[in-house]
Structure formats: C-alpha cells, structure tokens
Amino acid sequence: MERNIAQIALFAAMIAALGLVPPITLTFGVPITAQSLGVMLAGAVLGSRRGFAAVGLFVLLVALGLPLLAGGRGGLGVFASPTVGFVVGYPIAAFVTGLFVEHVRLRSPGLTAGLGAVVGGILVLYLLGATGLAYVAGKTLIEAFALVAAFIPGDLLKAGIAGMLVQALAKVRPQTLEWLRLPASNGNARL
Numbered sequence: 001m002e003r004n005i006a007q008i009a010l011f012a013a014m015i016a017a018l019g020l021v022p023p024i025t026l027t028f029g030v031p032i033t034a035q036s037l038g039v040m041l042a043g044a045v046l047g048s049r050r051g052f053a054a055v056g057l058f059v060l061l062v063a064l065g066l067p068l069l070a071g072g073r074g075g076l077g078v079f080a081s082p083t084v085g086f087v088v089g090y091p092i093a094a095f096v097t098g099l100f101v102e103h104v105r106l107r108s109p110g111l112t113a114g115l116g117a118v119v120g121g122i123l124v125l126y127l128l129g130a131t132g133l134a135y136v137a138g139k140t141l142i143e144a145f146a147l148v149a150a151f152i153p154g155d156l157l158k159a160g161i162a163g164m165l166v167q168a169l170a171k172v173r174p175q176t177l178e179w180l181r182l183p184a185s186n187g188n189a190r191l
C-alpha cells in the first residue's frame with residue numbers, strides 16, 4: 001500500500017519534472033512536450049490502475065492551479081485551451097498503455113512496453129487530443145487529426161525511449177514491473 005502510494009507520487013513528480021524541458025508550441029496552440037513520455041512511462045511501468053492514478057494525480061494538481069504543465073501552465077484555463085483533450089486524455093493514455101502491457105506478451109518487456117506506449121500514448125491520446133482541439137478551435141476532426149499528425153515522429157521516438165527504459169528496468173529491477181509476473185494463462189495474448 002505505502003509502496004503503491006510512493007510510486008504513484010514518484011511518477012506524478014516525474015511528469016512534473018519533465019515539464020521543465022522547454023516546450024515548443026506549434027501554431028495551433030499545442031506544444032511538443034516531454035511530458036507525454038512521462039505519461040507513457042507511468043502506464044508502461046506501473047500498469048493500468050496505478051498508472052492512471054499517477055497521471056490522474058498530476059492532472060488534478062494542474063486543475064488545482066499548480067503550474068506543472070510544460071512552460072509553467074496550470075489552472076482551469078487549461079481545460080478551455082486547445083490542449084484540453086490531451087490533458088484530460090493523459091490518465092486514459094496511461095491506463096490503456098498499462099492494460100496493453102498487462103495483457104499482451106511480445107518477445108521482450110521493452111517491445112511490449114514500446115508497443116503499449118504507441119497504442120495508449122499515441123493512438124488513444126491523439127484520438128482524445130484531436131477531439132478536444134477540434135472542439136476548442138472550431139475545426140473538423142479530420143483537420144484536427146491532420147494537425148496533430150505533426151507530433152507522430154517525436155512521439156514514436158518517445159515510445160522507443162519508454163520501451164528501452166522498461167527493457168533496462170526489467171534487467172536491473174524486474175520486481176518493479178508487477179505486470180511481468182502476470183501468468184500467461186490469465187487471458188494474456190502471446191504474440
């Protein structure tokens with residue numbers, strides 16, 4: 001229990017720390033940010049429920065006004081900005097990444113985590129992010145998807161980094177990755 005709380009707090013703090021990397025804001029008001037790497041890692045390392053809790057805690061602190069988003073932003077105004085779908089989608093992206101690693105077995109933990117990050121941290125997050133962007137900026141969903149496609153190369157790189165970090169963690173501290181111990185007979189797909 002205490003260990004869970006400590007890990008959840010640690011990952012929320014890590015996402016906040018990644019906000020210190022200066023963002024590059026694109027013309028449509030959504031930045032390239034290192035924080036989405038933290039979201040991928042939270043799901044890939046902690047799994048679905050604890051990953052959701054860690055990222056949810058981070059988003060709650062932002063909503064309460066702490067300037068934890070890249071560039072020192074925070075407060076309820078964020079939820080009326082072009083990034084609303086991404087911020088609301090962060091915990092869901094971590095949850096889906098976690099679900100993936102808990103239920104799919106690939107050749108290595110790193111590959112499982114990397115692909116989980118692509119599914120949760122790119123596919124699901126972009127779906128929510130583009131929906132929010134379309135709503136706030138008065139664009140069609142197709143137009144919003146065309147805009148957020150600009151993030152794909154950077155986010156594929158982040159998913160690769162998440163996979164490599166999880167692979168290293170699986171070697172030096174496998175007990176951290178609780179999902180590694182889930183039995184294959186537990187409905188897990190082996191690919």
Ligand SMILES: O=C(O)CCCC[C@@H]1SC[C@@H]2NC(=O)N[C@@H]21
Nearest residue numbers: 031032033036069070083086151
């Ligand atoms: O700081 C915010 O208000 C949220 C920014 C969301 C940015 C999204 S996350 C997925 C994609 N990859 C990036 O680097 N930026 C966008």
